Amino acid sequence: MVSETDTSAIGNALVVLGAAGIVIPAFARFRITPVIGFILVGLLVGPSGLGSLAGDYPWLRHVTIASTEDIALFAEFGIILLLFSIGLELSFRRLWQLRKLVFGVGAAELLLGGAILGGALMLFGSYSAPAAFGLGIALALSSTAIVLPIAGTKSAVGRASFSMLLFEDLAIVPIIFLLGALSPTATGDSAELLITTLWQGALVVAVLALAGWFLLPRIFAQAARAKDPELFLAASLLVVIVAALATATVGLSPIVGALLAGVMIAETEYHGEVEAITAPFKGLALGVFLISVGMGLNLKTIADQWPQLIAAVVGVVAIKATVTAALLRFSGVARRGTATEVGLLMASPSETTLIVLTAALAAQLIDPETASFWQLVTAIGLTITPLLARVGHDIARRIEMRSGDTQVDETPAGRTVVVGFGRVGRTVAELLRDHQRPYIAVDADIDTVATARRDGFLVRFADVARPGSLDKLGIENADAVVLTMDDPVQQLRMTKQMRQKYPKLPIISRARDADHAAALYQAGATDAVPETLESSLQLAEAVLIDLGVAMGPVIASIHDVRAKMRREIMTKGDLDQEPRIRKLRAQPPSRGEETA
Incomplete structure (x- = not known):
């Protein structure tokens, strides 16, 4: 017999999968990012949308989600899978190359943005210094889950965005412990606990990297010998879950472990196969997270406080965009157009902002009403991120156009x-x-x-x-x-x-x-x-190599044929x-x- 709890879980799964099946193709047809579609679906089926009518219309319970807690676990797992897929596009060599961006510009962007936002809150919002610090550093964070799928990691915009986002993800744990230390009820154990978490986290990351270097090639080699795609998928998910649990156990964010798992697999020769098998989960994982964001939007609260909310969103976006663009430009890391695009892309708050706001509330630095207001600001900011990305791209294009003729x-x-x-x-x-x-x-x-x-x-x-x-x-x-x-x-x-x-x-x-x-x-x-000529020579080269002819003689013969045909063409050039x-x-x- 199926219990009511099981029925609710099945209904939630139906809503999420149905949203993915409808939103992704529909918005792709009109060349609109599905990010907005998923957030709108979350708003529609969430507790402040159709879910609020489920008491009067019981059949709505089958197509709505009663509360964000019902899919919170799935949303967190979605972010973990998303960070894992991003890690597959990286390598330790690329991360080492980005170290100056990560710990230079990334650190400056978070600290300077948080300081300016906190100062503005103290000046215009009459917040205390600890509360303003907690809110400022929370709002200075940007969304890894939305920004990287838009920008990627290989373009100039993607590299700059990823570097700053990586530092923010690494800084989450110190920020939460620092907020705990600022709590009126804090004890002297907070600093000691932070130091313990940091050295244990570094040890776990080192152990995972070493274990991955030795074990992952062997694990995936066995899956390859079995020629069973399901084994690749099972092994990939096992690596992700183990890495995420390992980092979470010592107090680090599980997304750090997921990212590390992706990077470790990217170092193996099987990363292409793993990336292809796990690709379908990437869009679904992002969709689950975005639906939970949409469910956090309360239309009644928005209607009651829309002037304050608009002012808060505009202020946060303007400050963050200015700080990020200025740092990238004046540090010489990016051109003016690229810096502008990255600034607007990173201007909204983040899903991790919600985590930091919860920590500030638990530390009694802010009250529940304040936390609820800024959570709503964060949800609105996440919703408009694709629009900011589009505006940033257009502005960057105009900047490049104006500078192009003069260069x-x-x-x-x-x-x-x-x-x-x-x-x-x-x-x-x-x-x-x-x-x-x-x-x-x-x-x-x-x-x-x-x-x-x-x-x-x-x-x-x-x-x-x-x-x-x-x-x-x-x-x-x-x-x-x-x-x-x-x-x-x-x-x-x-x-x-x-x-x-x-x-x-x-x-x-x-x-x-x-x-x-x-x-x-x-x-x-x-x-x-x-x-x-070149396409025919490449085709001939591939055929000869596949037939077992040694590479050296093949290259030599291709070179001879190319030289012969070039002489013939140059001879033709003497004709009319x-x-x-x-x-x-x-x-x-x-x-x-x-x-x-």
């Missing part, structure tokens, strides 16, 4: 100029950067330029189709020019112009086929690389190019390819 006047000596920054131009720039060769890229699409800059590439806005634009690039100082746009006529025209002005300049151009390459050679290109040009004019550039 195209000069190219320092010794750089390679890459014209066009689509998939081909980006690949060329990545390889130049990997081999530590200086470069500068240009593109006529400002969205492409803004995205590339956020990803850390040196790209400027310039339309080389306009007369005189080539002169502003300072090509006379370049070591080489690479033409990657997919416009054969424009490539021929640019190649002729540059060859006439700069007889000794190496010009390497992307070509559609052998005929286009021959025309480019005749126009003055140093090298022209036909896409059809007019028929080929007419043929190229009749073939419009394919959509979605690079433009310059």
Whole structure:
């Protein structure tokens, strides 16, 4: 016989899964982040929405959730899974590279933001110093669960955001103990307890890292031999739960253990398989958490206190955005557009703000009414985070657009100029950067330029189709020019112009086929690389290697074929190019390819 408790749990699971099945596809269809959808679902089915009518309409109990406590455990597990998936995208090497951002800018952002917010609360809110400190440091925290899925961890925006969020997650435990020490009823044991927690936490993290280095490859090797995807999933969840419980046992946040578990698995050769198997849980985990946030919104309280709530949200967002953007900009970590985007993305309070507010309430630093007000401010802030991210992206794009035209006047000596920054131009720039060769890229699409800059590439806005634009690039100082746009006529025209002005300049151009390459050679290109030729050579290379031919002879034969075909193309370049040009004019550039 199914008990009433079991029925309630089944109903809650039905609501969450139904929301995920409806919200994600519906909002994806309209290209809207599902974050807002999940929060609205939580508001609709929560205790202040349809759940408040369940007493009058009993059937609503099957499609509503009575209280946030009913899914609090699932929401916490959702955050743990989300942090685990983020850890899979990292490695110890990347974390070491980010150490200055984490403990430099991250620490400054939290402490300075908390101090300014606390000072404003003391000045305008008449809070005591301990209460203002607790509220200020709580509101200075930003949402790991929402920010990182929006920004990722590989772009310039994502790296800066992740570094500051990582420091905030590590600082949660010291903050909670410090609030306990400020309590009117605090004893002298708080400092000793904090020190004990910190050294035990460091020991647990070290043990987990060492155990992961020895055990994880062996555990996943056994799962791989069994060729059973369920074993990979079970092993992954086991590692996450063990790591989260280990850090929680010594007083650290369980999300620290989850993040560490992801990083440890990322160091193994099985991280791709684990990431693919656990990917479906990422969206669902975030959805459960966001539904719990929406359930915390009380429409009646919002209606009664909307002027104070709007003022509080605007004040917190403005202060945090200003502090974060200024620190990133003046520390030289990010460009102006990137700093602005990160500032707005990190401007809202966090899910951990709710934890710190609860700790401040338990320490009797604030009263229940104050805690309830700022919890509502936090929920509203989490709701508008995707909107702030969109606004920040648009502002950053405009900033990059304005700065782009003023930065195209000069190219320092010794750089390679890459014209066009689509998939081909980006690949060329990545390889130049990997081999530590200086470069500068240009593109006529400002969205492409803004995205590339956020990803850390040196790209400027310039339309080389306009007369005189080539002169502003300072090509006379370049070591080489690479033409990657997919416009054969424009490539021929640019190649002729540059060859006439700069007889000794190496010009390497992307070509559609052998005929286009021959025309480019005749126009003055140093090298022209036909896409059809390279794709056929890569295909042949893959076939030979799969057939068991040694890598050395394969590479040598591919090199010989490439050299032979290049000689043939260059020989064609001595022929009349007019028929080929007419043929190229009749073939419009394919959509979605690079433009310059």
